[in-house]
Amino acid sequence: xxxxxxxxxxDALPAPGPAAPERILMKGNxxxxxxxxxxxxxxxxxxxxxxxxxxxxxxxxxxPELGRAFVQAESELGAINMGLGAAATGARVxxxxxxxxxxxxxxxxxxxxxxxxxxxxxxxxxGGPGLGSIGPAQADYLQAVKGHxxxxxxxxxxxxxxxxxxxxxxxxxxxxxxxxRTPVIILLDGILGQAIEPVTGRFRNPERRPxxxxxxxxxxxxxxxxxxxxxxxxxxxxxxxxxxxxFARIAEREVRWAGEALEDAEVVIVAYGTAARVARTAxxxxxxxxxxxxxxxxxxxxxxxxxxxxxxxxxxRGLLVVELSAGQxxxxxxxxxxxxxxxxxxxxxxxxxxxxxxxxTALRHLWSVTTPRGGSLAGASLEAEADPFSLVEAGMWxxxxxxxxxxxxxxxxxxxPLSLVDDADWIHFRETCRERDQGPGHGSxxxxxxxxxxxxxxxxxxxxx
Amino acid sequence: MTTETSTRPDGSTTATAELExxxxxxxxxxxxxxxxxxxxxxxxxxxxxxxxxxRLIAEVLGELGLGPRTxxxxxxGCAVFAYDYLGLDFVEAPHGRAPAVxxxxxxxxxxxxxxTYQGDGDLAAIGTAEIVHAAGRGEAITAVFVNxxxxxxxxxxMAPTTLLGQRTTSTPLGRDRRLHxxxxxxxxxxxVLPGVAYAARGSVADPAAIGRTKAMLRRACEVQLxxxxxxxxxxxxxxxxxxxxxxxxxxxxxxxxxxxxxPPGVMKDVDKGIGVPAATRxxxx
Numbered sequence: 001x002x003x004x005x006x007x008x009x010x011d012a013l014p015a016p017g018p019a020a021p022e023r024i025l026m027k028g029n030x031x032x033x034x035x036x037x038x039x040x041x042x043x044x045x046x047x048x049x050x051x052x053x054x055x056x057x058x059x060x061x062x063x064p065e066l067g068r069a070f071v072q073a074e075s076e077l078g079a080i081n082m083g084l085g086a087a088a089t090g091a092r093v094x095x096x097x098x099x100x101x102x103x104x105x106x107x108x109x110x111x112x113x114x115x116x117x118x119x120x121x122x123x124x125x126x127g128g129p130g131l132g133s134i135g136p137a138q139a140d141y142l143q144a145v146k147g148h149x150x151x152x153x154x155x156x157x158x159x160x161x162x163x164x165x166x167x168x169x170x171x172x173x174x175x176x177x178x179x180x181r182t183p184v185i186i187l188l189d190g191i192l193g194q195a196i197e198p199v200t201g202r203f204r205n206p207e208r209r210p211x212x213x214x215x216x217x218x219x220x221x222x223x224x225x226x227x228x229x230x231x232x233x234x235x236x237x238x239x240x241x242x243x244x245x246x247f248a249r250i251a252e253r254e255v256r257w258a259g260e261a262l263e264d265a266e267v268v269i270v271a272y273g274t275a276a277r278v279a280r281t282a283x284x285x286x287x288x289x290x291x292x293x294x295x296x297x298x299x300x301x302x303x304x305x306x307x308x309x310x311x312x313x314x315x316x317r318g319l320l321v322v323e324l325s326a327g328q329x330x331x332x333x334x335x336x337x338x339x340x341x342x343x344x345x346x347x348x349x350x351x352x353x354x355x356x357x358x359x360x361t362a363l364r365h366l367w368s369v370t371t372p373r374g375g376s377l378a379g380a381s382l383e384a385e386a387d388p389f390s391l392v393e394a395g396m397w398x399x400x401x402x403x404x405x406x407x408x409x410x411x412x413x414x415x416x417p418l419s420l421v422d423d424a425d426w427i428h429f430r431e432t433c434r435e436r437d438q439g440p441g442h443g444s445x446x447x448x449x450x451x452x453x454x455x456x457x458x459x460x461x462x463x464x465x
Numbered sequence: 466m467t468t469e470t471s472t473r474p475d476g477s478t479t480a481t482a483e484l485e486x487x488x489x490x491x492x493x494x495x496x497x498x499x500x501x502x503x504x505x506x507x508x509x510x511x512x513x514x515x516x517x518x519x520r521l522i523a524e525v526l527g528e529l530g531l532g533p534r535t536x537x538x539x540x541x542g543c544a545v546f547a548y549d550y551l552g553l554d555f556v557e558a559p560h561g562r563a564p565a566v567x568x569x570x571x572x573x574x575x576x577x578x579x580x581t582y583q584g585d586g587d588l589a590a591i592g593t594a595e596i597v598h599a600a601g602r603g604e605a606i607t608a609v610f611v612n613x614x615x616x617x618x619x620x621x622x623m624a625p626t627t628l629l630g631q632r633t634t635s636t637p638l639g640r641d642r643r644l645h646x647x648x649x650x651x652x653x654x655x656x657v658l659p660g661v662a663y664a665a666r667g668s669v670a671d672p673a674a675i676g677r678t679k680a681m682l683r684r685a686c687e688v689q690l691x692x693x694x695x696x697x698x699x700x701x702x703x704x705x706x707x708x709x710x711x712x713x714x715x716x717x718x719x720x721x722x723x724x725x726x727x728p729p730g731v732m733k734d735v736d737k738g739i740g741v742p743a744a745t746r747x748x749x750x
Contacts, residue, residue, distance in 0.1 A: 223553055
């Protein structure tokens with residue numbers, strides 16, 4: 001990864017090895033759970049679903065230790081509505097799920113947005129549609145970003161690319177939610193939920209901002225009602241305009257993204273989450289082969305960094321969107337650049353993950369069909385450098401009467417396509433695992449013990465921290 | 466008498482305050498609007514039972530001094546507007562989810578008094594999972610379940626509690642057991658759960674029934690305060706418009722036909738040893 005020449009990676013992992021004793025190996029789901037606890041989460045509600053279940057299990061263990069609320073609900077409907085009730089009293093609430101459960105939580109997300117109740121929802125995406133698979137996917141992008149439940153509303157969507165970043169975004173999520181009185185989604189794929197990697201545990205407990213809306217009992221003040229019903233059209237329109245003004249403020253102030261190797265890039269990959277991890281390897285490989293490639297990584301999927309992407313589009317040959325989906329993020333990228341450059345898509349679905357080699361092939365294809373400074377596909381020969389793995393290209397290829405190429409079998413000497421961590425990280429991981437395996441107890445015990453601090457009984461009176 | 470001399474939101478003083486100034490040194494209030502029942506005209510149809518049930522809740526919470534610590538959950542249906550008529554902190558739940566919302570409140574506000582108010586479509590149809598599991602967990606919640614046998618707000622369709630033979634806009638030939646199933650006895654079903662400490666069915670058919678229902682509501686509140694478990698009061702009510710009747714015809718039906726399928730009474734009161742078969746008695750500890 002030394003060939004990267006862009007700005008410092010904000011999510012860069014610190015150097016591995018014994019020189020960084022503060023680092024600890026954690027599974028993504030468990031790290032997110034602990035980050036929520038350290039961020040002052042008062043209550044967690046969930047329902048078991050793969051590949052998110054370890055988050056629930058971590059909370060089942062830790063929340064009672066701290067005298068905080070944990071309920072395994074009867075369904076995702078139950079879980080998020082428990083969250084709605086607790087959060088309406090001003091509690092800091094986390095719920096988590098994976099894709100099929102996210103669909104069930106969609107109903108309450110609409111009520112939370114309409115009632116302006118802050119809450120953080122983690123969706124560890126798996127393959128769909130339907131029951132799909134338990135493999136990693138980014139197929140809920142449109143659902144998360146464009147709307148889960150009914151009605152006119154938006155919700156901030158934060159997309160981490162490493163477990164460390166996911167932990168930081170957890171605190172940010174609570175803060176954003178409370179600042180704007182809105183639910184917030186943390187969207188990650190099954191790999192980030194399941195992967196174990198070194199984390200630094202940079203925790204943050206955002207300051208509370210008590211408002212004048214939380215329900216606690218009408219004691220010495222007029223009764224409060226937290227609701228989304230406004231039966232009079234004039235009243236509902238006024239409420240919706242208020243919400244829209246809030247969404248506009250969020251869109252103006254809260255856009256986040258990261259760029260890597262963008263200064264001299266002629267072709268740029270747009271990707272988030274695990275796709276961005278694969279893309280990062282592909283950028284290094286492409287640069288080694290002489291292609292000036294960079295990475296643009298949206299961290300907020302809504303609000304989408306459209307201005308930044310549009311500015312970038314004006315100075316590159318093209319953009320390659322890499323996703324674990326058949327093409328969802330690519331729609332926002334195309335909207336953002338408004339035809340300002342060529343946008344191609346490379347995606348795998350159903351739990352499949354693109355390999356860096358696939359992405360490099362797609363980059364070569366994009367390079368071959370564009371000219372410097374915003375050329376277009378017009379007149380280019382698709383046959384020359386067709387991306388054999390792109391679903392979109394495969395469709396065009398098949399429509400043109402060509403036989404579909406077989407996906408490549410893993411060749412000896414090729415980089416491991418599923419390798420998402422640097423070699424040094426991998427060695428550190430392997431060694432620590434070996435040490436851990438020799439220890440007693442459940443696989444999570446070491447990590448759990450690192451955070452567990454004996455605490456006294458919960459203070460009487462039931463006041464929230 | 467301090468509460469009765471307070472000024473109303475509109476600035477007027479209560480009748481009791483005037484009475485106090487002129488009458489005997491120790492006046493005893495025998496009638497009046499409960500403090501927690503706000504002075505507003507309701508959106509309910511003429512003859513509807515919701516108003517009476519709201520009043521009973523206001524009276525019971527007022528008598529137990531629970532208003533300032535009550536967090537109430539409003540349903541979807543006609544009674545969503547309960548928050549406009551009761552002087553309590555309220556949160557609105559999605560359709561059927563009130564018991565889950567109340568669970569969340571219960572778990573982070575141990576000092577709050579938590580009340581849910583649901584209709585039969587809300588509790589007995591779309592919200593069956595939520596009510597069963599909140600009751601099963603023995604959440605310290607007082608649940609008011611208004612059974613008028615119909616979807617009133619949407620125009621009078623069949624509810625899970627619609628009586629056999631009853632005509633509704635979605636059972637135009639009458640509810641047929643072979644096509645629509647039989648009415649669900651929710652309170653009997655819930656009463657067998659070990660987490661349920663109190664389960665009773667009242668009615669607003671006549672003043673005597675209303676008095677008994679008030680006693681049930683009071684008991685359901687006391688059970689929560691005692692931490693005994695989940696408490697449910699089903700209240701048989703009428704829907705003159707949905708039933709296609711005048712208010713007095715609907716009251717007659719409520720008094721005569723409805724109790725045949727839904728007999729009122731206390732089905733369970735754990736603290737008093739009522740209706741607790743040994744097999745379902747909760748284990749200690």
